[in-house]
Amino acid sequence: MSIFHVAVALGGLTIWKKVEADKNDRKREEEKVWNRFETSLNHTFETYKEHAKKGEFAQAIRALKQHITLFNERGSVTPEDKKNLDRMLNDLVFNAQTKAIVLGREFKVKEASLQDDPHALSVAHHEYIEALKVVLPQDDAVLRREVQRWEQLYPRISLYT
Known part of the structure; x- marks a missing residue:
């Protein structure tokens, strides 16, 4: 036993x-x-801060959205942290839209002064679109509208079609 x-x-x-x-x-x-x-998390937040400091709002928004996604995946997110991150994202989007409005006004002034020079107008319009791409995220309605306007004004010409 x-x-x-x-x-x-x-x-x-x-x-x-x-x-x-x-x-x-x-x-x-x-x-x-x-x-x-x-x-x-540290990498995405540092990327966000770096781009926001430079005024590259589109990249900063993308990095902050990635940071928020990782934060949510990690779990144990306090409501206060979530509220702060959402507020940071909203502030960033607001700053991007404000900068886009300023760029739009500057382009309108330039557009009015360059009506007699189509090539210079085309270059100025292209520069405006590129500046918007740095400021606004790809899914922004203003950016999409301006790109569509550009494509209508200056359609792509191909020798092969």
Whole structure:
């Protein structure tokens, strides 16, 4: 009988050690995932700050959206953090739209003065579109409208069609 009790105790001890080892492995794996999120979060936030400082709002918006997505994937997001990130994104979009309005006004003045020079007008319009691409994200309605206007005014000409 005592051999049976010893065997049961050893079997129980072996199972307990295996369960503890599995818990430790799971913890290490979770730490690896957490560390991957932390480095990605730091990278996206630094990218956002760098582009926002330079006035490259389209890239800053993209980086901040990636940061928010990673933040949500990581889990355990407090409502206050989510509110702050949403506020930062809204402020960034507002600043981008304000800058786009300024660029639009500057282009309208330039457009009026260059009516007699079609080539210079074309170059100025192209520069305006490129400046908008730096300021506004690709899915912005103003940018899409201006690109469509550009394509209507200056259609692509091909020798092969």
